[in-house]
Amino acid sequence: NAGVTQTPKFQVLKTGQSMTLQCAQDMNHEYMSWYRQDPGMGLRLIHYSVGAGITDQGEVPNGYNVSRSTTEDFPLRLLSAAPSQTSVYFCASSPEGGSGNQPQHFGDGTRLSIL
Amino acid sequence: AQTVTQSQPEMSVQEAETVTLSCTYDTSESDYYLFWYKQPPSRQMILVIRQEAYKQQNATENRFSVNFQKAAKSFSLKISDSQLGDAAMYFCAYRTLYSGTYKYIFGTGTRLKVLA
Numbered sequence: 447n448a449g450v451t452q453t454p455k456f457q458v459l460k461t462g463q464s465m466t467l468q469c470a471q472d473m474n475h476e477y478m479s480w481y482r483q484d485p486g487m488g489l490r491l492i493h494y495s496v497g498a499g500i501t502d503q504g505e506v507p508n509g510y511n512v513s514r515s516t517t518e519d520f521p522l523r524l525l526s527a528a529p530s531q532t533s534v535y536f537c538a539s540s541p542e543g544g545s546g547n548q549p550q551h552f553g554d555g556t557r558l559s560i561l
Numbered sequence: 562a563q564t565v566t567q568s569q570p571e572m573s574v575q576e577a578e579t580v581t582l583s584c585t586y587d588t589s590e591s592d593y594y595l596f597w598y599k600q601p602p603s604r605q606m607i608l609v610i611r612q613e614a615y616k617q618q619n620a621t622e623n624r625f626s627v628n629f630q631k632a633a634k635s636f637s638l639k640i641s642d643s644q645l646g647d648a649a650m651y652f653c654a655y656r657t658l659y660s661g662t663y664k665y666i667f668g669t670g671t672r673l674k675v676l677a
């Protein structure tokens with residue numbers, strides 16, 4: 447049972463480069479989200495999706511794009527990397543419907559450094 | 562907009578003692594969920610405990626319990642018989658109950674140190 451899988455675990459980019467952080471879950475969860483974690487800031491929501499074909503912005507969406515073509519995958523794209531995007535990125539998923547009290551399942555995170 | 566505040570950046574507790582981590586939140590909603598997550602040095606986010614706002618009874622999970630004060634918008638976590646493995650960052654999180662708005666709001670975290 448893999449849960450939420452994030453790749454890569456570490457990445458170093460140069461300013462201006464683009465890249466995609468991958469996130470996949472095998473639990474058939476409708477809800478998926480991306481967070482960034484910075485020291486003293488907690489987890490801040492970047493984008494989220496409530497199902498295939500449906501995405502919405504979170505608290506800090508600028509500089510990031512997402513798409514949700516399948517239930518399983520929710521990639522996060524950095525369009526033109528900037529040093530301010532140096533952070534640890536977490537993908538999470540949860541089932542929706544029913545009582546709605548199911549917690550999010552988190553991936554192990556991706557540590558991204560922008561030089 | 563909802564906010565979650567954890568006013569204690571760092572706490573320390575002696576092994577086997579009890580510690581309480583504070584969390585307050587602001588919302589205009591009457592129904593919602595609250596969670597405590599633990600993040601050890603491995604960086605994994607692990608659910609500790611959850612509370613439905615419509616339930617008056619405080620949630621309990623083994624050594625972990627909450628003091629949920631809805632009117633005061635307070636949701637503190639009590640860890641009893643603290644163990645070295647409890648050392649971690651602890652995040653309080655809020656989630657709206659209603660479909661269509663699935664945002665989770667996290668606090669800034671409290672780093673818990675457990676002293677042997």
